[in-house]
Amino acid sequence: MRGFEYYKPKTVKEAIELMVSLENAKFIAGGTDIMVLIRQKKISPQSVVSLRNIPELAEIDTKDGLRIGSCVTHNDIDKNEYIKKYYSALTDATSQLGSRQIRNVATIGGNICNAAPSADTACPLLVLDAKAVIIGQDSSREVDLDEFFLGPGKTVLSRGEILKEFIMPRFNENTGSSYIKHTRREAMDLPILGVATRITISITSGNEVRCRDMFCTIDSISNILERLKDEGLRCEDVRIAMGVVAPRPIRAKKAEAALKGKIVTPELFEEIGEIAASEAQPRDSVRGEAWYRREMIKVLVKRSLAKSMDRVIRPDEAIYPERLW
Amino acid sequence: MDDNLKIVGKRVVRSDSYAKVTGSALYTADLKLPGMLVAKVLRSPYPHAKIISIDVSGALKVPGVKAAVSGFDAYGVKWGVFRYTQDHAMLPTDKVRYIGEDVAAVAAVDEETALEGLSRIKVEYEPLDAVFDPVESMKDGAPQIHNEYKNNINIHVHIDVGEVDKAMAKAYLVREDTFKAAGEAYAMMEPYAVVASYANGYLDLWMPNAGPHVRAKALSNLLKIPLNRVRVRHINSGGAFGGRSEVAPGDLVASLLTIKSGRPVKLVLSREENATSSRQVHDIVATVKTGMKKDGTIVAKDYKVIYDGGAYSSTGPIATSIPFYVYEECYRFPNVRYNGYRVFTNKGIRGMYGCHGRAFLAGNEAQMDMMAKELGLDPVDVRLKNGLTAGEMTATKSKITSCGLKDTIIEASEKTNFKKRWKKKEKNRGIGMGCVAIMCGFPMGFRSGSSCYVKINDDGQVTLVTGLVDNGQGNESMVIQVASEVLGVPMEDINLVNADTEVTNLDPGAYSQAAAYVGANAVKAACENVRKRLISIASEKLGVPESDIDLKDRIAYSIKQPDKRMPISWIAREAFFRGEPIVATGSFFPDIDFEREWVTRPWGQMAGTFSFGTSVAEVEVDYETGKIIVPRFTAAHDCGRPINPMAVEGQMEGSIQQAGIATITEGNMWYRGFLLNPDLLEYKVPLACDMPEIDTIIVSSHDPKGPFGAKEGGLTVRMNAYSAIACAFTNATGILFEELPLTPDKVLNLLEKNKGVK
Numbered sequence A: 001m002r003g004f005e006y007y008k009p010k011t012v013k014e015a016i017e018l019m020v021s022l023e024n025a026k027f028i029a030g031g032t033d034i035m036v037l038i039r040q041k042k043i044s045p046q047s048v049v050s051l052r053n054i055p056e057l058a059e060i061d062t063k064d065g066l067r068i069g070s071c072v073t074h075n076d077i078d079k080n081e082y083i084k085k086y087y088s089a090l091t092d093a094t095s096q097l098g099s100r101q102i103r104n105v106a107t108i109g110g111n112i113c114n115a116a117p118s119a120d121t122a123c124p125l126l127v128l129d130a131k132a133v134i135i136g137q138d139s140s141r142e143v144d145l146d147e148f149f150l151g152p153g154k155t156v157l158s159r160g161e162i163l164k165e166f167i168m169p170r171f172n173e174n175t176g177s178s179y180i181k182h183t184r185r186e187a188m189d190l191p192i193l194g195v196a197t198r199i200t201i202s203i204t205s206g207n208e209v210r211c212r213d214m215f216c217t218i219d220s221i222s223n224i225l226e227r228l229k230d231e232g233l234r235c236e237d238v239r240i241a242m243g244v245v246a247p248r249p250i251r252a253k254k255a256e257a258a259l260k261g262k263i264v265t266p267e268l269f270e271e272i273g274e275i276a277a278s279e280a281q282p283r284d285s286v287r288g289e290a291w292y293r294r295e296m297i298k299v300l301v302k303r304s305l306a307k308s309m310d311r312v313i314r315p316d317e318a319i320y321p322e323r324l325w
Numbered sequence B: 001m002d003d004n005l006k007i008v009g010k011r012v013v014r015s016d017s018y019a020k021v022t023g024s025a026l027y028t029a030d031l032k033l034p035g036m037l038v039a040k041v042l043r044s045p046y047p048h049a050k051i052i053s054i055d056v057s058g059a060l061k062v063p064g065v066k067a068a069v070s071g072f073d074a075y076g077v078k079w080g081v082f083r084y085t086q087d088h089a090m091l092p093t094d095k096v097r098y099i100g101e102d103v104a105a106v107a108a109v110d111e112e113t114a115l116e117g118l119s120r121i122k123v124e125y126e127p128l129d130a131v132f133d134p135v136e137s138m139k140d141g142a143p144q145i146h147n148e149y150k151n152n153i154n155i156h157v158h159i160d161v162g163e164v165d166k167a168m169a170k171a172y173l174v175r176e177d178t179f180k181a182a183g184e185a186y187a188m189m190e191p192y193a194v195v196a197s198y199a200n201g202y203l204d205l206w207m208p209n210a211g212p213h214v215r216a217k218a219l220s221n222l223l224k225i226p227l228n229r230v231r232v233r234h235i236n237s238g239g240a241f242g243g244r245s246e247v248a249p250g251d252l253v254a255s256l257l258t259i260k261s262g263r264p265v266k267l268v269l270s271r272e273e274n275a276t277s278s279r280q281v282h283d284i285v286a287t288v289k290t291g292m293k294k295d296g297t298i299v300a301k302d303y304k305v306i307y308d309g310g311a312y313s314s315t316g317p318i319a320t321s322i323p324f325y326v327y328e329e330c331y332r333f334p335n336v337r338y339n340g341y342r343v344f345t346n347k348g349i350r351g352m353y354g355c356h357g358r359a360f361l362a363g364n365e366a367q368m369d370m371m372a373k374e375l376g377l378d379p380v381d382v383r384l385k386n387g388l389t390a391g392e393m394t395a396t397k398s399k400i401t402s403c404g405l406k407d408t409i410i411e412a413s414e415k416t417n418f419k420k421r422w423k424k425k426e427k428n429r430g431i432g433m434g435c436v437a438i439m440c441g442f443p444m445g446f447r448s449g450s451s452c453y454v455k456i457n458d459d460g461q462v463t464l465v466t467g468l469v470d471n472g473q474g475n476e477s478m479v480i481q482v483a484s485e486v487l488g489v490p491m492e493d494i495n496l497v498n499a500d501t502e503v504t505n506l507d508p509g510a511y512s513q514a515a516a517y518v519g520a521n522a523v524k525a526a527c528e529n530v531r532k533r534l535i536s537i538a539s540e541k542l543g544v545p546e547s548d549i550d551l552k553d554r555i556a557y558s559i560k561q562p563d564k565r566m567p568i569s570w571i572a573r574e575a576f577f578r579g580e581p582i583v584a585t586g587s588f589f590p591d592i593d594f595e596r597e598w599v600t601r602p603w604g605q606m607a608g609t610f611s612f613g614t615s616v617a618e619v620e621v622d623y624e625t626g627k628i629i630v631p632r633f634t635a636a637h638d639c640g641r642p643i644n645p646m647a648v649e650g651q652m653e654g655s656i657q658q659a660g661i662a663t664i665t666e667g668n669m670w671y672r673g674f675l676l677n678p679d680l681l682e683y684k685v686p687l688a689c690d691m692p693e694i695d696t697i698i699v700s701s702h703d704p705k706g707p708f709g710a711k712e713g714g715l716t717v718r719m720n721a722y723s724a725i726a727c728a729f730t731n732a733t734g735i736l737f738e739e740l741p742l743t744p745d746k747v748l749n750l751l752e753k754n755k756g757v758k
C-alpha cells in the first residue's frame, strides 16, 4: 500500500479549500470504503482530507422531518429511537451493516458517496424521499437522492464538492417503512439483493384493523393478505427501491404506480413483485446469479411491503417482528 | 490411579488462554529480528504456461533490495510426502501449473521496496492449454499437467472387499446417487507467515506448522542442508485445520532469500494469497451405490470418488483415502469397493482438511435416510444396526478396540426426540443425523510415535520437552494437564518446551488425530518414570513402602500416615546431591500395521484406536428464498475419557461451525483457474451470529490404551456435521442434495426441479 498525506480540517469551508488546492486528493470519513480501495490499488490518492473533525457534519436533527449529517455513523443512527420509529427502513439498514466495529466508524455519507449498487442505506434513503445537501466552493444545492447516483462509484459530486447532509420530510401518520437485506450471513456481508419500501395506508372499512396479530405468526404473506382483504386497506402512497439489481440503487416506479390508490390483495402484491422484477437489470456475480436476484425481487418486494404495513398496523408492537423474514 | 483422578477430566482453564485472550501471545508475523528483511513473492498469472526465462537482475538494481531468487536458485529437488509423489518444486523452473504459483521472490528493507523489486522481475511465459475440471482432465487428449501421470490421474486408490456385484444383485434395495461438493478454504485466522534466519550454516525457521519435524525434514531435503542445521522453532499458530501440515512454498522462498542475503527474512502472505497460494481443499464428485436388505442391513457399497487434486500431489494418497476410511471405521460393510481417483487440474495446491470429504460422507448418510424411508425404517435404527462395535474388524481389517458409537447415536437421538420428529416432521422443518468414526493417528512409518523428556528442577518445578505441537486445539495444555496428574504438581508449575526440532524428538504432529493418543501417552510415560524415581526416594526418606506413597500438591506423602510427608522439591535436591538428577524419558508407539500402504496395500491395522460421533441438526427451509436456517445442533462425541471436557466441547462447537454451518455457506468458486472468492467477504465463514443453539454431549468410553482412556477430541463432529445438515435438509424437503454448499440459489433450484416430491 502506498503512503499518503493526511489532512484534518475543522470546518466545511476549510475542507473544500483543501480539496480544491491539493493534487489527487480524496475525502475520507470512516475510511471503511476508501482504505479498501487503496489497498486494492484501485485508487492511489496523494492526499486524503478527513471529515471526522467537522462537528456540523456529525449532527442528527429531528425537529422538522429528519436531517442527518453526512458524517453521522451507522451506529449513531442505529441508537436513535426517533429514527427507528418514524424512519424504520433506515434503522433496518444500519442495524445490519457490516459489524459493530464497522458501524462505529463508517458513515452514512461515505456509504452514499461511495455509490456502490449494494450500499445498504441507499434504498432506505430513496424510499424516504431523501435529498442530499451539497456544498461547493461558492455554491450549495439540494439534489434528490434518485438523481445523486450516476453509476457504480459515480455521483453528481464534482471536485471540491462535499455532501453535507440528508434531509427527509415528515410522513403521514399511517406510514411505515422497512428494508430487507438478503444475505447469506447474519453480519459482515453485502446484500445479494436489498429491497426497501415505504407505504402509507388508509383503512377504507373505517374500523380498526381486527386481525392485527396475524403479523406475529409465521405464515406466508399470501395467507396474511388473504385475511386482510376484508379490512379494505388502501395504499395511499408507496415507494419501492432496490439495490444490487442495476448499476445503481433504483426505484421501481412502475410497481409503485401500479400499487398506489389500490386496495391491498394477495394477487396485487404478486403482480407488484413481478412488475418490480421487470424493472431490474440484475447481473451474475460471485454473490448471486441474475436469475436468482430476479426471483428474489418478487419475494422481497412482497415481504418488505408486508413488513412496512405491519409497522403501520401494529405501531406499538415490536418494531422488528420476530418472524422468519 | 485412573479412577481417582485429581485433574484429568476436570474443566481447567487452558494454559495458553490468558496470553491469547489478552493479545500477548506472539505469532510469526509479530517476530522482529535485527536487520530483518521483508519478502514478497511474484506469482504466476497463468493457470498453465511454460517458463521460457526468469530474469531477477532488474530487482537487484533497486536500492534496498537485498536478494532476489527464482527456482533456478534452488537445488532441483521436488517435494512429495511419498517417494512416488515427489513432483512439487515449490519454485518451478519448467512450467507454472496454477494461477498464484510462486515464481520468484525478493527480500528488501521494506515492503514498498520489495514490491518495487518484484515489478522489475522479467518472466517470459508460453501459455499452454489448461484444464480445470477433474472429469475433463481424465479424458484422453486433455492438457497433460505432469508428464509422469497418464490422463492426469495422480493417485488411484482401489479397494475391493468381498463380492460387491453379487451382493448388489441380491440386495432388496439398491440406490445410486452422485454428490458434489466445492472445495473449501481453510480460512485460518492467521494468514501464512514464515520467518527464516540463516547464519554460520544454520537455518532457523518460525511458521505456523502442524508438524515441525516433518517440516524440517522436507526443508533439509529441498535445501540439501543436514537435518540438524534446519531448526523449525516453536511459535503460536493461528489455526491449521489440515492446511499447515506440509512444507509450504513460502518456507523455501524465505529460506533461499535468507541464505542469499545473509539477513533474517520475513514473508507474510495476504489474506488473498493465503487462499490462492497456501493450501486448498479438494473439490469432490462422489458416486455412491448402496445395496440394502429389507431390514436395513447394508450388504454392499460401491464407490467412485473423484478428487480435484489441483496442480501437485501433496498428501495425495492420504487425501484420496481418508473419507472412505472414516466411513468404513463407522459401519459394517461385508462387501465394498472403493475407487478413489485424485486428478490433477490447473488449480491451487490442495491438502487434507479437518472436514475432508463432505460430498462423500454427507452423500452416504443422506442416501441412507432416503433408503430407510423407502423401507419404512427409522434412520436411528438403521445406523444402530449397521454401526460397528468394539471387537469388530473394519472391512479393511482394522480392529476396533473401544467404541461408543451406539451411545452417541442413542444419546443424540434421545436428546432431540429424533425418531418422532423425523417421522412426523413439521412443515418447512427437518431433522437429520450424521455418524462417523476417526482413526487416532495413521501409519507414518517411524514418525508414528512420540517421546518426551522430563526433568524436575531444583525448586521442584517441572520441565517437559516434547515434539508435540499445538495449532490452537489445546494440545499443549492437554499434556501439561496429564503431567500435572501424574506428578502431583499444579499445571502452573510445569513449563513446556515443545515443537522445536533441535530440542525435541520426533512426533507425528497435529494432523492425524494422534496428539492425545500418541503425544500425551508419551508424556504420561515419561512422567510415570519420573514419578517412580520421586516415590523411590520419598519412600527411603519417609521410611514407608513405595506402594504407600502418593504425590499431591507438590508433596510426597504416606497414604496411611499422612503426616509423613515431604515436598517434591526436597526430593529433587536430594537427587542432585546423589549426582542422579530426576530426569526421565518416555515414549509411545501405536499399534499400527506398518505393512499397510495407501495405494499398494490398503489393509491392516490403521491406528491404535478410533473415536466415534453422532451429530443431529435441525433445519428450517425458507421455500421462497432457498435460505436454510439451523436453529439447533446437537453433537455427541465418544472421545474416550475427556482430559479437559471444556476443551473437547470447544472443539465440538468449532466443528459445528466449520463443518455444520459451513455446509450452507462455504465453498471456493472458480472461473477458469481464477479463485473468485479469495477474501473473507465472498468466502462465507459462518460468524458467531450465524451459529445455532448448541448441545454438546461427551460420551466417555474408556480406551484401554489411551492416556487415562483418552482418544481424540472433536474431529468426529468435524467429519459428520455436514452429514447431519444434509440429512435434515432431506428430511425437510424430501430431496437429496446434489451439491454443497447448499446455497439459497441451489436450494431453490432443487425445490423447483423436484416440485411435487414429498
Ligand SMILES: Cc1cc2nc3c(=O)[nH]c(=O)nc-3n(C[C@H](O)[C@H](O)[C@H](O)COP(=O)(O)OP(=O)(O)OC[C@H]3O[C@@H](n4cnc5c(N)ncnc54)[C@H](O)[C@@H]3O)c2cc1C
Pocket: A026, A027, A028, A029, A030, A031, A032, A033, A034, A035, A036, A051, A070, A071, A096, A097, A098, A099, A102, A105, A106, A107, A108, A109, A110, A111, A112, A113, A114, A118, A119, A120, A121, A157, A161, A162, A163, A164, A188, A189, A190, A191
Ligand atoms: C468489513 C466491512 C464491512 C462492510 N459492510 C457493509 C455493509 O454491510 N453494507 C454496506 O452498505 N457497506 C458495507 N461496507 C462498506 C462501508 O463500510 C460503507 O459503505 C460505509 O458507510 C462507508 O462509510 P465511510 O465513512 O467509511 O466512507 P469512506 O471510506 O471514508 O468514504 C467513502 C467514499 O465517500 C467519499 N466521501 C465520504 N464522505 C463524504 C462527504 N461527506 N462528501 C463527499 N464525499 C465523501 C470518500 O471520498 C470516499 O470516496 C463494509 C466495509 C467493510 C470494510
